């Protein structure tokens with residue numbers, strides 16, 4: 001993985017980072033790296049994330065999914081960190097096993113999925129670190145009932161990934177379900193390179209050892225200087241641009257297979273650095289599609305953002321047939337890959353021309369090793385940013401308020417948060 005921060009420098013962009021400021025920031029990166037290494041050595045909460053590639057029990061994962069080797073479909077019931085990592089790997093890599101991630105409780109959407117799936121040929125993975133998440137448990141109950149209605153023995157088609165306690169752990173013990181533990185000391189959003197993200201990948205036939213090898217390569221690239229570590233360079237530059245006014249980071253992957261990656265990164269970054277009144281806002285977009293929807297704003301709107309361009313350097317390709325259509329013959333004989341790469345470079349240059357900061361991330365191709373390297377690198381980039389923002393990157397207390405309000409609204413107890421829902425200030429225009 002390469003990270004090119006040239007277009008984030010002050011000689012190109014506004015806001016931009018002067019080279020001498022980057023040198024000074026590198027001193028803080030060295031101190032942050034030392035703190036991270038200390039946290040890893042002591043297996044501290046959060047920092048233990050970066051030890052995952054050496055802690056994952058690949059045999060246990062493969063053994064847990066082996067009973068489901070005959071399935072044609074996987075349903076992953078989980079939300080947030082219990083869905084987005086696995087979904088990123090599923091979206092990036094091809095498989096004969098179709099995977100559905102039920103990570104929302106939109107009734108029609110859930111029902112439509114269940115109507116489309118042959119539940120007798122389906123494996124169900126229920127994932128929740130806490131084992132308490134309302135959306136996950138509700139969707140599990142809905143899928144279980146659908147299996148029963150279809151005459152399918154759900155206990156024969158289900159494995160659970162969860163913590164040592166909670167409803168899911170109780171369920172697994174009550175029904176003797178195969179289960180995998182979530183890793184200790186690893187917050188959900190940092191758990192893709194563990195049982196949480198890799199079990200689904202194993203079931204889909206992906207080489208999880210290769211994913212972990214990619215992560216190990218990224219680990220080897222970590223060091224006390226951003227000038228030697230692509231992951232730290234990315235985390236440090238995002239932080240430095242945010243300090244200078246680029247409070248938004250638009251993620252612009254130029255591959256459909258990386259669109260879910262942008263969703264995963266958005267949770268990782270937002271929940272990690274978004275606290276105590278600070279934190280850059282990740283925004284998901286897609287190249288080349290959003291050149292035709294958002295680029296106008298990126299190039300000619302306020303300089304309150306940066307853009308992250310992401311692409312694989314190698315990709316399977318499709319030739320554009322020769323044509324005599326007026327004004328289009330120049331495309332004939334080229335390939336869609338050449339077109340999207342030209343658009344990547346042209347759009348990147350158009351932002352540099354407008355002085356809007358941007359960073360380029362390139363992976364060799366979209367395969368197991370490159371995905372492992374990218375995911376691990378972004379986890380390291382985020383942990384480093386947490387140190388630079390001086391926030392605790394491993395907690396997310398702000399998500400609890402609406403959970404309490406929801407529970408109160410549905411009769412799940414007395415919560416003052418629910419009372420405040422009823423006190424909404426209204427000015428409805430209709």
Ligand SMILES: O=P(O)(O)OC[C@H]1O[C@H](O)[C@H](O)[C@@H](O)[C@@H]1O
Nearest residue numbers: 080081082128129130133188399
């Ligand atoms: O894995 P679970 O305990 O079910 O939590 C799933 C998700 O929900 C929480 O509310 C947090 O916002 C996320 O960080 C977490 O990944």
